[in-house]
Amino acid sequence: MSTRQYFGTDGIRGKVGESVINPEFVIKLGWAAGKILAGTGTNKVLIGKDTRISGYMLESALEAGLSAAGINIGLLGPMPTPAIAYLTKTFRSEAGIVISASHNPYYDNGIKFFSSNGQKLDDDIEIAIEQQMKLPMTCVASDKLGKASRINDAAGRYIEYCKGTFPSDLSLRGMKIVVDCAHGATYHIAPNVLSELGATVIEIGTDPDGLNINHQVGATSLRSTIQAVKKHGADFGFALDGDGDRIMMVDEHCNVIDGDQIIFIIARDALKSGNLQGGVVGTKMSNLGMEIALEQLGVPFERADVGDRYVIELLNRHGWCIGGENSGHVLNLQYATTGDGIIAGLQVIAAMLRANMSLSEISSGFKKFPQTLINVKFKDAGQNPLNSDRVKNAVIAAEKSMGNSGRVLLRKSGTEPLIRVMVEAQDKDMSETWANKIADEVKALAGK
Numbered sequence: 001m002s003t004r005q006y007f008g009t010d011g012i013r014g015k016v017g018e019s020v021i022n023p024e025f026v027i028k029l030g031w032a033a034g035k036i037l038a039g040t041g042t043n044k045v046l047i048g049k050d051t052r053i054s055g056y057m058l059e060s061a062l063e064a065g066l067s068a069a070g071i072n073i074g075l076l077g078p079m080p081t082p083a084i085a086y087l088t089k090t091f092r093s094e095a096g097i098v099i100s101a102s103h104n105p106y107y108d109n110g111i112k113f114f115s116s117n118g119q120k121l122d123d124d125i126e127i128a129i130e131q132q133m134k135l136p137m138t139c140v141a142s143d144k145l146g147k148a149s150r151i152n153d154a155a156g157r158y159i160e161y162c163k164g165t166f167p168s169d170l171s172l173r174g175m176k177i178v179v180d181c182a183h184g185a186t187y188h189i190a191p192n193v194l195s196e197l198g199a200t201v202i203e204i205g206t207d208p209d210g211l212n213i214n215h216q217v218g219a220t221s222l223r224s225t226i227q228a229v230k231k232h233g234a235d236f237g238f239a240l241d242g243d244g245d246r247i248m249m250v251d252e253h254c255n256v257i258d259g260d261q262i263i264f265i266i267a268r269d270a271l272k273s274g275n276l277q278g279g280v281v282g283t284k285m286s287n288l289g290m291e292i293a294l295e296q297l298g299v300p301f302e303r304a305d306v307g308d309r310y311v312i313e314l315l316n317r318h319g320w321c322i323g324g325e326n327s328g329h330v331l332n333l334q335y336a337t338t339g340d341g342i343i344a345g346l347q348v349i350a351a352m353l354r355a356n357m358s359l360s361e362i363s364s365g366f367k368k369f370p371q372t373l374i375n376v377k378f379k380d381a382g383q384n385p386l387n388s389d390r391v392k393n394a395v396i397a398a399e400k401s402m403g404n405s406g407r408v409l410l411r412k413s414g415t416e417p418l419i420r421v422m423v424e425a426q427d428k429d430m431s432e433t434w435a436n437k438i439a440d441e442v443k444a445l446a447g448k
Contacts, residue, residue, distance in 0.1 A: 006133075007126040009307035011112025013101055016054040021109050023061045030065025030097075032132035033113065034146070036125065037095045038071055046091060046151070048076035048084040049099035050185040050243045053210030054109045058099050062111070067146035068139040076154045078208075080185045080244030081112075082340035083158040089118035089337065090157070100185070100243040103220045104416070106211045118337035120309050155188055162193045165335045166346045170353050172199035178228040178237030178250070182218025183208040186244040190342050197346075202232050205239075214241065219248040219328050219341070226254045236359040240341040245308075246328035247341035249348065251359040259328040260290045261363045262348055266332060267299060267322045268365060269351035277334075281314045281323030283307075284409050285371075288424055293366030306411060308339050326371075369406075370428035372435035374421045378412070378446045385419060385445040386410055394441045398423060398434040406431065408438065419446060 006012050006020055012029070014021040037045065045066055049055035055078075063073050074091065076084060081098050088096030096114035104110075113121045139145075177199045181187040187206040195201045204224050205217035217224050219241040229237040229250050237250040249257035263280060270276035279300030282290065286303060294301045302318070304310040308329045315323050315333060324330040330344035352362050378385070385391050395408050406425035413420055419442055423435035 004123065004126055005130055007130065009309060010102070011098070011110050013104070013108065013110030016052075016107055016109050021054070021058070021111075023057060026058050026061035026111065027065040027068075028133055028137050029111065029129070030062040031069045031137050032065075032129050032135075033095070033097070034066045034069025034071040035132050036128045037113075038069065043070070043146075044072040044074055044091070044093045046074045046076055046084060046088050046093050046096045047099065048079035048081075048087075048096070048154075048185075050101075051078050051183060051187065051208035051210060051213050052099075052101070052106050052109055052242075054106075055099045058109060058111065062097060062099070063148050065137075067148065068137070069146065070140040070144045071146040073146055073148040075148060075150045077150070078185050078188070079154055079158065080189060080240075080340075080342070082245055082336050082338050082343070083154070083185075083189070085114045085118040085338045086158060086161060086336065087151075087154060088114045088116065091151075092116070095121075098243065102243045103182075103214055103218070103241040103246065105215070106213050114338070119312065120338065159189055159192050159196070162189070162342050162346065163197060165343050166197060167350050170350055172197040172349065175199045175349075176202065176232060176234045178202045178204065178225055178232065178234045179206075180217055180219075180222075180225045180228070180237065180239035181205040181244075182214050182220075182240055182242050183212045184214065184218065184240065184242035184244065186240050186342065189244070190240060193342055193346075202228055202234060202237075204228055218242065219246045222248060222250060222256055225250050226256075230254050238341070238345045241328070244341050245339040247330060247344050248328045249345065249359065251363060253360050255360060255363075257359060257363045258326050259324055259330055260287045260326040260368070261366075262328070262330050262344055263322065263324050264290050264293060264365055265351050265362055266330070266344065266347045267294065268297065269347070269354065270322065271297060271299060273354075275334075276322070278318055278320035281311050281318075281320060283311060283325050284411070285326050285422060287326060287368050287371060288407060289366045289368045312338070369424050369426060370431045371422060371424045372428075372431040374435050374439040375413075375418045376421060376439055376442045376446050378417055378419045378442075385442045386412070388441075388445050390445070391438065391441045394438045398438060401434065402430065406434075408434070410438070410442070
C-alpha cells in the first residue's frame with residue numbers, strides 16, 4: 001500500500017501559510033476530496049471549524065474546491081470536532097470536514113475528515129485523496145457547481161444530543177461546576193449543556209478572539225481551571241481543548257484528574273451497571289496503574305498505538321466501546337464515534353451521582369505510577385535519534401534498572417515536530433532521572 005504524504009495520525013496539520021495550510025493547497029484538497037468522496041446520496045459535505053482566525057480563510061478555500069468538484073456544502077461554523085462527526089452522520093452527508101489544530105496554538109491549523117458514518121477516514125481513502133491531488137484541477141460545468149448553505153441550528157442540535165446522553169433520572173441541580181472551554185469550539189456549547197441540566201456554571205475560556213485559543217487555558221493548561229475551582233468553591237471543574245475532543249478534570253481539592261482516571265471511572269461504572277461491553281483500550285502512554293486496576297476488576301485491557309484513530313480501530317476489532325488516552329481523549333462508542341470531552345464529562349458526573357461520591361472519592365480507584373514526559377523538538381532531518389545506539393543504550397540501561405516496575409516509551413508526535421520521551425516507574429525520582437538521561441541523548445542528536 002502507498003504511504004501517505006500529507007495525512008498524519010490526525011488529518012493534515014501545520015503552521016498557517018506554510019506548505020500545506022495555505023489557500024492554494026486547501027482549495028485543491030477540497031476539490032480532490034470532493035472527487036473521491038462524491039457519492040450517489042445527498043452529495044453534501046459539512047464543514048465545521050474551531051475559533052482560530054485562519055479558519056475563515058481555510059473554510060472559504062475548502063468551499064471553493066468542493067464546489068468546483070460539484071459538491072454541495074453545509075457550513076456549521078464554530079463547532080466541536082465530535083459535534084461535526086455527529087452531525088455528519090445525522091445529516092446523512094457524504095463526509096464532514098473539521099478545520100482545527102486541536103490543542104495547538106492559534107498559528108497552527110489543520111484539516112481532518114469524517115466519513116458518512118461519523119468515523120475518521122480509512123487510510124486507503126486518504127491515500128486516494130492524495131493521489132487525486134496529483135492530477136490537474138478541473139471544474140464542473142456551471143450548472144453542476146456545488147452550492148453552499150449555512151446550518152443555523154447546528155449548535156442547538158448538538159446541545160440536545162449531549163443532554164440526551166445523560167441519564168434522565170439524574171440532575172445536576174445543586175452542583176457548582178467550572179467549565180474551561182479554552183476559547184475554543186465548545187465556548188457556546190459546554191456551558192449551555194451543563195446549565196440546562198441544572199448546574200450552576202462558572203465559565204472561563206469562553207471569549208474567543210481568533211488568537212487566544214488554548215492560550216493558558218483549557219485541557220493543556222489547567223492553572224486557570226484549578227484557580228477557578230478554588231476561588232468559587234466549586235464541586236469540580238472540567239477543561240476542554242480547542243476543538244472539544246479532549247477533557248481533563250479538577251476535583252474539589254484542586255487535584256488534576258487525567259484521561260486514564262476518567263476512562264477508569266467510566267469503565268468501572270459501566271461494569272457495575274452491567275453495561276460494559278468487553279474490555280478497555282488504552283495506548284502505549286496509558287498508566288500502568290490503570291492497567292493493573294482494571295485487571296483486578298476482571299476487565300480486559302489492551303494497548304493501541306498513540307492516536308485515537310488507533311484506539312478506535314482496536315475497539316472496533318474487539319467489539320468494545322470504552323477507551324482513550326491519558327491526554328484526555330476519551331471514547332465511548334455507545335454515545336459518540338470519536339473522542340468527545342463533553343459527553344465523557346457527563347459520564348463521569350453520572351458515575352459520581354450513582355455512587356454518591358465526590359470526584360476525588362470516585363477517582364481514587366487506582367494508584368498511578370509516576371510518569372515523566374519530556375518533549376524534545378526535532379527537525380526530522382539527518383539522523384533519526386530513535387535509531388541511534390546512544391539513545392538505544394540509554395533505554396536499555398533504564399529498563400534494566402527499573403525491571404518490571406517501569407516502562408520506557410519513545411515516539412515521534414503525529415501532530416507536532418517533537419519526539420516524546422516517557423518513563424514510568426513506581427518511584428517518581430527514578431522516572432525523572434531516567435527520562436532526563438534519555439532526553440539528553442535525544443537532544444544531542446535532534447538538532448537545534
